[in-house]
Amino acid sequence: MLTFLRRFVPVRRSTGPERRGRSRPGRTYRPEASAIQGLETRALLSGDVRMIVQANIPYPTLAGPPERLDIYTPATPAPPGGWPVIVAIHGGGWRRLSKDGYGPRIASAFVPNGYVVIAPNYALSGRGRPSWPTNLQDVRSVVSWIRSEAPALGIDPNRIVAMGESAGGNLAELLGTDPGTSASSVDAVIAFSAPSDLFSLHARSPLAGLAAAQFLGGLPRQVPSEYAAASPIDHVAPGDPPMFLVHGRQDPLVPVGQSRAMAGALTASGVPHQLVLVNGGHALDFPVHYGDLTRRLLEFLATTWNDKGSLSRTP
DSSP states (O other), X not given: OOOOOEEEOOOOSSSSOOOOOOOEEOOOOOOOSSTTTTOOOOOEEOSSSOEEEEEEEEEOOSSSXXXXXXXXXXXXXXXXXXXXXXXXXXXXXXXXXXXXXXXXXXXXXXXXXXXXXXEEOOOOOBTTBOOTTHHHHHHXXXXXXXXXXXXXXXXXXXXEEEEEETHHHHHHHHHHHOOSSGGGOOSEEEEESOOOOHHHHHHHOHHHHHHHHHHHTSOTTTOHHHHHHTOGGGTOOTTOOOEEEEEEXXXXXXXXXXXXXXXXXXXXXXXXXXXXXXXXXXXXXXTTSSTTHHHHHHHHHHHHHHTOSOOOOOO
């Protein structure tokens, strides 16, 4: 039997990253019967705003051994129908970083507002080791796993958000435009500083172009089909889920034109969306910075869940 630690951790309400304090033992929490049934858990309490964290839970992948994910859950009973869930996909140029840094940040903004946040690791590229399309298959597998475990986790399988920054934003947009199957489809997308057109990215940003070439296994002239497949802008179609795009006007790595072009493609296909441009560079570090966007994101998602019609579009 695998044993995981569930812990209560403190968060700021939508204004900053998780703050960890000295913890003390608390009560025991047990999930409902599921594939994760029987986990021996210990709850640790610290701070005035609490969440339950399940760390390093394996999820099955298509192309190799299981990857790991963390689950951040409100420390209250699930509402009727379950909590909505955010799949928090970390950035890092498709080649570095992990769930450990991104998950706590996104949880700090959304768990206090009644969302579950699930932060996965996924396949990363290395020299001579492209990670495409394994990384997209991995995050698709996460969404499918969430749906299969939704009753046990207290999650609403019809309210799944893909959220990411930078390379994670690229994968989040792909989950919205190219989900693979209905089981791995998402209901909304939130993308920060996301590359949407990898041909243009390679041409306009040398550093990001190097990361894209390693990720995809070659230059655009060598593997053009891979660049097209990994470009969300090439997959936009009517009926795609609503999207909220955020980009820094001074982004030196992923030019702001990437999100402008993505917004244009969404407009042409009639996909509800918002584009918010902020004064900043590439690493926006939401919600440590730009925490005021939390309210707008919650309103965007509430509109999505309530299906109140087209969202406003910001040029």
